[in-house]
Amino acid sequence: MLKDKVAVVTGSTSGIGLGIARGLAAEGAAVMLNGFGDAAQIRKLGADLSAEFGVRVGYHPADLAKPAEAAALIEQTTEELGRVDLLVNNAGMQYVAPVEQFPVEKWDAIVAVNLSACFHTIRAALPQMKSRNWGRIINIASAHGLVASVNKAAYVATKHAVVGLTKVVALETATTGVTCNAICPGWVRTPLVQKQIDDWAARDRISVAEAKDRLLSEKHPSREFVTIEQIAALAVFLCSDAAAQMRGSAVSVDGGWTAQ
Numbered sequence: 013m014l015k016d017k018v019a020v021v022t023g024s025t026s027g028i029g030l031g032i033a034r035g036l037a038a039e040g041a042a043v044m045l046n047g048f049g050d051a052a053q054i055r056k057l058g059a060d061l062s063a064e065f066g067v068r069v070g071y072h073p074a075d076l077a078k079p080a081e082a083a084a085l086i087e088q089t090t091e092e093l094g095r096v097d098l099l100v101n102n103a104g105m106q107y108v109a110p111v112e113q114f115p116v117e118k119w120d121a122i123v124a125v126n127l128s129a130c131f132h133t134i135r136a137a138l139p140q141m142k143s144r145n146w147g148r149i150i151n152i153a154s155a156h157g158l159v160a161s162v163n164k165a166a167y168v169a170t171k172h173a174v175v176g177l178t179k180v181v182a183l184e185t186a187t188t189g190v191t192c193n194a195i196c197p198g199w200v201r202t203p204l205v206q207k208q209i210d211d212w213a214a215r216d217r218i219s220v221a222e223a224k225d226r227l228l229s230e231k232h233p234s235r236e237f238v239t240i241e242q243i244a245a246l247a248v249f250l251c252s253d254a255a256a257q258m259r260g261s262a263v264s265v266d267g268g269w270t271a272q
């Protein structure tokens with residue numbers, strides 16, 4: 013379905029981003045990977061993806077906390093892979109502390125990566141999408157883009173803001189073939205969430221299994237994690253013609269979390 017399309021997926025060296033990169037590559041899109049990690053492992057990841065799906069795969073090490081690097085990610089993808097048709101803003105960070113103890117530098121870093129980077133990449137990619145009258149922008153927000161939890165001031169604020177940014181871009185592109193939507197996942201068992209489970213287990217002196225059960229029972233009526241593959245399948249759907257009139261949606265995939 014996405015043959016001849018080029019995708020940029022931020023934060024795609026791990027977790028949900030890697031799953032989405034795989035999903036788009038499986039549909040025939042060339043993919044520019046981005047994110048932190050061991051250089052040799054990332055090279056292997058790219059080579060494996062390319063071999064498995066027969067698509068071109070690049071890697072750009074942009075640190076998305078830096079506006080110039082976020083813009084450079086789009087510029088270099090255009091140079092190397094020819095264009096950017098699909099932009100998935102996925103890179104994200106978490107930090108947990110009560111607001112009055114929240115370190116200022118953590119607040120600034122989370123705002124830069126979770127929110128401002130989405131603005132910078134969209135700003136850089138949109139002109140070429142508009143000029144071809146086709147594009148798909150998918151912002152990975154969160155259930156925390158719709159509802160709040162304690163001790164996550166920066167995460168909740170930035171994810172709500174990403175949902176707002178999504179709506180503005182959707183309206184500004186409403187008469188074009190470019191769409192912009194947000195995905196709002198509940199708990200997905202990636203390194204980002206595993207760290208919270210491990211911290212919880214250590215803090216409350218309970219087993220990791222018990223911490224996992226508490227995490228799920230607190231938020232997910234389904235008592236099950238969302239899988240990376242389920243998020244990737246939704247991203248692929250949002251790239252399809254069937255989703256051409258989904259504009260500015262914040263789509264929940266959260267085990268019932270925000271239905272409560």
Ligand code: NAD
Binds near residue numbers: 153
């Ligand atoms: P993860 O920690 O497994 O992956 C995060 C990715 O972002 C990694 O590739 C990392 O290298 C990259 N990254 C972090 N900071 C970066 C920076 N400054 N520049 C470039 N890359 C950077 O996390 P994940 O759970 O896969 O999360 C992916 C997205 O999904 C995030 O936006 C997160 O907020 C969102 N999300 C996750 C969950 C969940 O339960 N895991 C739920 C809702 C939303």
